[in-house]
Amino acid sequence: MSLLAMLVAAAAPAVLGDPAQEARARALDAEIRCVQCENEPIAQSTADIAVDMRRLVRERIVAGDSDAEIRDYFRQRYGDFVLFRPPWDARTWALWLAPLALLLIGLLTIFAARDRTRAGAGLQPEESER
Amino acid sequence: MIAEIGAFAASLALALSLAQGVMGLMASRRDSRAEATAAIAQAAAALCAFAFACLIALFVQSDFSVAVVSANSHIDKPLIYKIAGAWGNHEGSMLLWCTVSALFGAILASTRGRQSLALWSRAVGVQGLVTAGALIYTLFLSPPFARLDPAPMIGSGLNPLLQDPALVAHPPLLYLGYVGLSVPFSLAIAALISGRADQAWARALRPWTLAAWTFLTTGIAVGSYWAYYELGWGGWWFWDPVENASFMPWLVAAALVHSAIVTERRGSLASWTILLAIMGFGLAILGTFLVRSGVLTSVHAFAVDPTRGIAMLVLLFIALGIGFGMYAWRAPKLRQPSGFAAVSRESMLVWNNFGLAVAAGVVLIGTLYPLIVEAAGGGLISVGPPFFNATVAPLIGVLFLLLPLGPMLTWRVGDMRAALMKLAPAAILAAVTLIAALALSNWRAAPAIGLALGVWLVAGGLIYLWTRLQRGEGHVSAKLALLPLAVWSMSLAHIGAGVLTIGAIAETSFRSERAVALRPGEGVAFAGGRVTLLEVGQIEGPNYSANRASFRVDRRGASQLLSAERRFFPTSPMPTTEVGILGRIDGDLYVALGEAVRDTPGAWSVRLYHNPLVYLIFLGGIMMALGGVLSLIALARRRKVGP
Numbered sequence: 001m002s003l004l005a006m007l008v009a010a011a012a013p014a015v016l017g018d019p020a021q022e023a024r025a026r027a028l029d030a031e032i033r034c035v036q037c038e039n040e041p042i043a044q045s046t047a048d049i050a051v052d053m054r055r056l057v058r059e060r061i062v063a064g065d066s067d068a069e070i071r072d073y074f075r076q077r078y079g080d081f082v083l084f085r086p087p088w089d090a091r092t093w094a095l096w097l098a099p100l101a102l103l104l105i106g107l108l109t110i111f112a113a114r115d116r117t118r119a120g121a122g123l124q125p126e127e128s129e130r
Numbered sequence: 131m132i133a134e135i136g137a138f139a140a141s142l143a144l145a146l147s148l149a150q151g152v153m154g155l156m157a158s159r160r161d162s163r164a165e166a167t168a169a170i171a172q173a174a175a176a177l178c179a180f181a182f183a184c185l186i187a188l189f190v191q192s193d194f195s196v197a198v199v200s201a202n203s204h205i206d207k208p209l210i211y212k213i214a215g216a217w218g219n220h221e222g223s224m225l226l227w228c229t230v231s232a233l234f235g236a237i238l239a240s241t242r243g244r245q246s247l248a249l250w251s252r253a254v255g256v257q258g259l260v261t262a263g264a265l266i267y268t269l270f271l272s273p274p275f276a277r278l279d280p281a282p283m284i285g286s287g288l289n290p291l292l293q294d295p296a297l298v299a300h301p302p303l304l305y306l307g308y309v310g311l312s313v314p315f316s317l318a319i320a321a322l323i324s325g326r327a328d329q330a331w332a333r334a335l336r337p338w339t340l341a342a343w344t345f346l347t348t349g350i351a352v353g354s355y356w357a358y359y360e361l362g363w364g365g366w367w368f369w370d371p372v373e374n375a376s377f378m379p380w381l382v383a384a385a386l387v388h389s390a391i392v393t394e395r396r397g398s399l400a401s402w403t404i405l406l407a408i409m410g411f412g413l414a415i416l417g418t419f420l421v422r423s424g425v426l427t428s429v430h431a432f433a434v435d436p437t438r439g440i441a442m443l444v445l446l447f448i449a450l451g452i453g454f455g456m457y458a459w460r461a462p463k464l465r466q467p468s469g470f471a472a473v474s475r476e477s478m479l480v481w482n483n484f485g486l487a488v489a490a491g492v493v494l495i496g497t498l499y500p501l502i503v504e505a506a507g508g509g510l511i512s513v514g515p516p517f518f519n520a521t522v523a524p525l526i527g528v529l530f531l532l533l534p535l536g537p538m539l540t541w542r543v544g545d546m547r548a549a550l551m552k553l554a555p556a557a558i559l560a561a562v563t564l565i566a567a568l569a570l571s572n573w574r575a576a577p578a579i580g581l582a583l584g585v586w587l588v589a590g591g592l593i594y595l596w597t598r599l600q601r602g603e604g605h606v607s608a609k610l611a612l613l614p615l616a617v618w619s620m621s622l623a624h625i626g627a628g629v630l631t632i633g634a635i636a637e638t639s640f641r642s643e644r645a646v647a648l649r650p651g652e653g654v655a656f657a658g659g660r661v662t663l664l665e666v667g668q669i670e671g672p673n674y675s676a677n678r679a680s681f682r683v684d685r686r687g688a689s690q691l692l693s694a695e696r697r698f699f700p701t702s703p704m705p706t707t708e709v710g711i712l713g714r715i716d717g718d719l720y721v722a723l724g725e726a727v728r729d730t731p732g733a734w735s736v737r738l739y740h741n742p743l744v745y746l747i748f749l750g751g752i753m754m755a756l757g758g759v760l761s762l763i764a765l766a767r768r769r770k771v772g773p
Contacts, residue, residue, distance in 0.1 A: 014645055015644070015645050026643065030515065031514070031515070031516055033512060033514075039368075039370055039371075041368070041514075043363060043365075044361060044362070044363040044365055046362070046704075046705075046707075046724070079509070079510060080509065080510065080511045080512070081509075081510035081511060081512055082512070083512060084512050084513075084514025084515055084516055084517075085512075085514065085516035085517065086499075086511055086512065086513045086514075086516075086517055087511065091503050091508040091509075091511065092499075092503075092511065094499075095495065095496070095499045095513065095517070096517075098491075098492065098495045099488070099492045099495075099521040099525070102488045102491045102492060102495075103488055103525075106484050106487065106488050107484075110480060110484060114472075
């Protein structure tokens, strides 16, 4: 694997000439985990493998892959762990739906509490002094 | 000898904390027993502080016969990092946790104020049990004073990344915040036992939640600034699980700061305030667990030992079990509060709490989810910035959209029309920002919305100050001096949130970056100027050697010098970066030195970054923390003057 990465690294430049392509590469760099240093994106890591992975990203961009295809490429080689963006599958439906569920629970709680203490009618404004 | 004395003092403190717990919970009507409880709490705090001082003394002496010192210190380390080594490791930081908890217990015991004797005494008692729990964990599962035989000669050293002034301050600040949340927890449990959570109770709660929030704000800001200049790529927030571990209690503390105001002023939301206090402390323990148990693999987590992690989870479940159990049993008996209209200061604070609590919940789920999937056999997945940016950021955005309205509305029943009319200039300014940012950024919606929200917060906060100055008679300058401190503190914190937002969006969305290989004498055009590498030399630090590169930056006829280093510590395999930062009004020019380039002799790889308005992130954090400090001063003054 690392041999392949090195072959690729030799083919692609560290920085792409086209600013738009380079910007895409930067965005992807921040979403891909350095497989050697765990909790760092390859954008941050100074490890050799991260340098190779950054070149790999640029190589795929030059080859015409879309962002989704590049993510897929890394997922297939290094597993789901390599992507900071969690996949959308049976394991992660609960994760992606959790924020909506929490919003709903919160709203229901507020409206239930409001019904219990409904006393809004007939209140007069009062001066707010802190 | 010092180690044994320290261990003895800590053991005595444990016995006293248990006594404080029992006496405090039993004391009800007798003043004499309450006085004794307070004296015990003070003695326990003194002993804990003494034990921690012993540990610091061992680090200063480099007594490598003590296991913790030998594993985390080194004879060549500068004195400040020897001292900081006392809390830069698992055992020492746990002893610090205990010490802070005991100190807060003593302060709580000395400041009864207008609380009823029973409620106050029970709170002191619960705090004693919190300290005791932490001490049991520390003394039995991570003893800081354990000896080594034979003792090594030089010690293995502190992680070089951590040998930095900001990281000397970062952990104690966070611990002051985490443990600060134990006092609201104790007050909440005491209120549940007593069956009452009245305005006097909320008044006692407020300074503690404010202090905890302020410490967390400062601690997170310092940690974020450290990451910015030390990790060498300009990142200041990465939704790393360890960052989230401090962000969750921060969110809940922020909610608590606001809900306690409602409870104190109006008597409403008492049971929600109690629930928040319990959750806040639960998240503080969870934060300690995530960082200290090694359950997460990240640059922050050093300790790897499952028995400790499990013991810490047991403590977490005890605290949450008692907390939620008591809540389910006793909270329905609390007096139901007075009502308020759908448009009022109270209702806006409810929405504030809704947003902050849901955000804390989303961060919690996102942080724990990979652990749950892994435990369930689903393999390794990552939940990182793309998830949190897509979920938490919009939520905070809605919260910020509503924020300036809150202070403009009166208690009980507010006038939304009047509030909106007053805020119209801020809305116009935000709309102009939105359109300008859209046009200038090639129609990127998210950063434009973020910038507009930041402007909305800043302008809204200023308009609130202005309307306060319109009230009453006299010249504006005379009224400026008379404006209550509480108005200043709130405005400062809210404007700070806006300033931080502008900085955060500008930095993340409009930064530029360039990686180049330079030989001495060569330069490159970057961010409206020219950066030239002058030379790269070899220097020797106190306990490291380094490559130091000096640069000249020419821009608009002026030139400035800048240096960046790459440091090698003999005790660590990975070099660290010391970046060169040139602060300018439009943002930072940030230069990181890489390795010598292999195939081009004499050339060095250099990374250049331009981080627009990045200083606003830290300025905003400072403003928010300062708002917390001012608010504490306002509360202290009011206490002196009386209600």
